[in-house]
Amino acid sequence: MRYDYLVIGAGASGMTSALVLAKHGYRVALVEKYPSIGPLLNSFIRGGLRFDTGFHYSGDFGKGQVLDRFFRYLGLFDSVSTVPYNASGYDVFRCRKPEFEFRFPFGYAALREKLLATFPGERKAIDTYLQVVAKIKVDTDDSILVFAPPRDYLQGYDSVSLKAFLDSLTGNSLLKALLSSHCVLYGVAPEHVPLSLHAQVVGSYYLSAHGIAGGGESLVAAFKRRLQEAGVEILCGRGVREILAGPAGGLEGVRLEDGEVLECRGCISTVHPRTLLQLVPQGLFRSVYRKRLTGLKESASGLILYAESDTPLELLNGANLYLSEGPEAFFTPMEGPWWRRPLFVSAARRVLSDNPPYGFFSICLTAPEFCEEGSSGQSWHGSENYREAKERAARMLQDQIEKLCPELRDRVIYRELSTPQTLKRYTHSPSGSLYGVAHWVGQSNPSTITRIPGLFLAGQAIAGPGLLGVMISAFHACANVIGHEQLKKDVMRCN
Amino acid sequence: MTEQEIIDRINSSLAEEFELDPEAMRPEAGIYEELELDSLDMVDMVIVLENAFGFKIREEQAIREIRTLGDIHRFVIEKKAALATAS
Numbered sequence: 001m002r003y004d005y006l007v008i009g010a011g012a013s014g015m016t017s018a019l020v021l022a023k024h025g026y027r028v029a030l031v032e033k034y035p036s037i038g039p040l041l042n043s044f045i046r047g048g049l050r051f052d053t054g055f056h057y058s059g060d061f062g063k064g065q066v067l068d069r070f071f072r073y074l075g076l077f078d079s080v081s082t083v084p085y086n087a088s089g090y091d092v093f094r095c096r097k098p099e100f101e102f103r104f105p106f107g108y109a110a111l112r113e114k115l116l117a118t119f120p121g122e123r124k125a126i127d128t129y130l131q132v133v134a135k136i137k138v139d140t141d142d143s144i145l146v147f148a149p150p151r152d153y154l155q156g157y158d159s160v161s162l163k164a165f166l167d168s169l170t171g172n173s174l175l176k177a178l179l180s181s182h183c184v185l186y187g188v189a190p191e192h193v194p195l196s197l198h199a200q201v202v203g204s205y206y207l208s209a210h211g212i213a214g215g216g217e218s219l220v221a222a223f224k225r226r227l228q229e230a231g232v233e234i235l236c237g238r239g240v241r242e243i244l245a246g247p248a249g250g251l252e253g254v255r256l257e258d259g260e261v262l263e264c265r266g267c268i269s270t271v272h273p274r275t276l277l278q279l280v281p282q283g284l285f286r287s288v289y290r291k292r293l294t295g296l297k298e299s300a301s302g303l304i305l306y307a308e309s310d311t312p313l314e315l316l317n318g319a320n321l322y323l324s325e326g327p328e329a330f331f332t333p334m335e336g337p338w339w340r341r342p343l344f345v346s347a348a349r350r351v352l353s354d355n356p357p358y359g360f361f362s363i364c365l366t367a368p369e370f371c372e373e374g375s376s377g378q379s380w381h382g383s384e385n386y387r388e389a390k391e392r393a394a395r396m397l398q399d400q401i402e403k404l405c406p407e408l409r410d411r412v413i414y415r416e417l418s419t420p421q422t423l424k425r426y427t428h429s430p431s432g433s434l435y436g437v438a439h440w441v442g443q444s445n446p447s448t449i450t451r452i453p454g455l456f457l458a459g460q461a462i463a464g465p466g467l468l469g470v471m472i473s474a475f476h477a478c479a480n481v482i483g484h485e486q487l488k489k490d491v492m493r494c495n
Numbered sequence: 496m497t498e499q500e501i502i503d504r505i506n507s508s509l510a511e512e513f514e515l516d517p518e519a520m521r522p523e524a525g526i527y528e529e530l531e532l533d534s535l536d537m538v539d540m541v542i543v544l545e546n547a548f549g550f551k552i553r554e555e556q557a558i559r560e561i562r563t564l565g566d567i568h569r570f571v572i573e574k575k576a577a578l579a580t581a582s
């Protein structure tokens with residue numbers, strides 16, 4: 001047998017899984033359908049600018065925090081370094097009616113102080129909110145770094161939404177909008193996102209926010225280098241068509257789209273759960289499980305505008321913008337006319353130097369079906385062809401950005417617009433959503449373990465979206481193979 | 496719903512969704528041994544019961560302690576009775 005383990009999909013979760021297993025002496029192949037690894041994380045170049053796509057910034061890179069430990073353990077810091085955002089304002093929240101701006105600072109204490117100064121009458125709500133978020137974050141971190149096998153598969157289900165929680169604390173819509181604004185980072189409206197997932201995501205940014213020098217491209221290059229050093233065989237441009245099981249149901253290998261069969265003892269699948277269902281022969285999963293995976297909700301997709309400026313955009317140096325006309329738009333970020341929805345804006349850099357930024361990318365959340373034919377009303381411009389619709393949408397988005405952020409007026413020209421179709425094409429995701437399967441109140445997402453011996457799952461559907469969420473799922477999937485105690489010891493040893 | 500109707504609905508939903516032999520659905524049947532479910536199946540079992548009866552039970556301790564099909568019957572009957580008195 002050529003391989004012990006095969007990892008399906010070379011996104012952040014697949015590259016992490018392959019590297020962890022190879023570091024423990026397994027013979028591993030990483031199989032990716034796209035012609036190169038990390039298609040979602042890679043950057044693209046237009047007019048001298050490097051635009052990042054699926055990675056801009058992350059929390060949890062502070063010393064000893066989860067991502068910092070994972071990166072150390074994987075040896076990624078040998079080739080990349082993190083760059084802190086502005087400690088006094090890494091995320092700038094702004095709306096026009098009422099005119100309001102808030103800059104999120106690093107650290108819970110600083111955030112508390114700033115919130116109290118801005119909302120003096122909301123002490124109790126602010127304290128309760130921050131205490132609950134901090135507690136959930138600490139508890140999750142503890143369980144992440146223990147790598148314990150789930151004792152209880154019914155865990156991980158959460159019946160409280162962010163909206164319900166905020167409504168129980170305060171009636172101040174500006175404060176609630178501010179605390180909901182990060183929903184663009186997981187693509188689920190406050191009404192539907194479990195408080196626990198929200199806390200896991202924002203709880204990490206509240207500590208600190210970092211980018212990676214050289215952007216997503218250098219992260220992919222760092223992974224590639226480590227994967228090669230660890231002896232992982234990388235097979236790109238080769239999709240998996242079928243997972244093969246023996247008569248007793250145990251995993252025996254995979255068949256690729258070109259027909260070749262690769263034998264292996266086990267597999268970690270990082271593809272979208274609905275894609276996985278197409279790879280697994282009927283009868284191996286129970287029909288209830290198939291039904292559950294089929295019914296999983298999808299996170300939002302979006303229109304993404306990529307724009308360039310001929311003067312430096314200091315405003316975006318070390319900071320992202322969260323823009324909206326009024327606070328209410330943050331409560332229903334995927335409803336109403338799309339050009340009035342909240343906008344997230346983040347810097348783009350010149351190819352040869354990271355600073356200052358000379359452009360940006362901006363996301364406006366939409367449904368994944370947004371530009372499909374016959375999709376509902378206020379979405380796409382039905383009769384035009386795709387190209388024309390794109391051109392027009394880009395202009396409308398640019399107008400809205402300039403309206404909400406006058407500093408950008410007449411300074412930028414747009415270079416590219418990506419739609420859910422674009423995401424579908426580059427990530428082979430079945431729906432074109434930003435973050436794959438959503439984490440949704442009342443929904444039980446799949447765990448890393450499946451009924452098929454040797455088949456484990458990682459990726460956005462499991463523990464959460466984003467670099468942090470998918471790396472957690474990858475380590476946990478690998479812990480099932482390596483042994484939980486062993487992996488814990490190894491990761492904690494790296495300081 | 497009578498207790499027998501509740502039991503019948505539990506048995507038929509589980510038998511259908513988990514492709515179990517209806518003959519095996521006896522109260523003393525161990526869910527892990529005889530019915531061959533495993534701890535991974537618990538999530539789906541809870542979802543099937545929630546859908547069949549329109550209540551939420553995922554966070555309850557008692558559902559974590561069931562061992563036989565009869566335990567499930569008792570759990571659901573008690574849950575339904577508790578909901579009826581509460582409303």
Ligand SMILES: Cc1cc2nc3c(=O)[nH]c(=O)nc-3n(C[C@H](O)[C@H](O)[C@H](O)COP(=O)(O)OP(=O)(O)OC[C@H]3O[C@@H](n4cnc5c(N)ncnc54)[C@H](O)[C@@H]3O)c2cc1C
Pocket residue numbers: 008009010011012013014031032033034038039040041053054055056057058238239240241270271272275304423426427428429433434435458459460461465466467468470
């Ligand atoms: C616009 C955008 C901005 C984002 N910004 C950030 C950010 O700033 N910070 C952050 O932390 N996160 C961000 N994210 C989220 C983050 O990029 C993702 O959560 C993460 O990269 C997902 O990794 P993954 O490995 O789970 O999935 P993917 O990267 O989707 O990996 C799955 C891989 O499987 C491959 N595949 C599919 N089918 C097959 C098959 N049959 N055979 C073989 N391979 C197959 C796909 O091509 C794909 O490469 C952003 C996402 C988007 C879309």
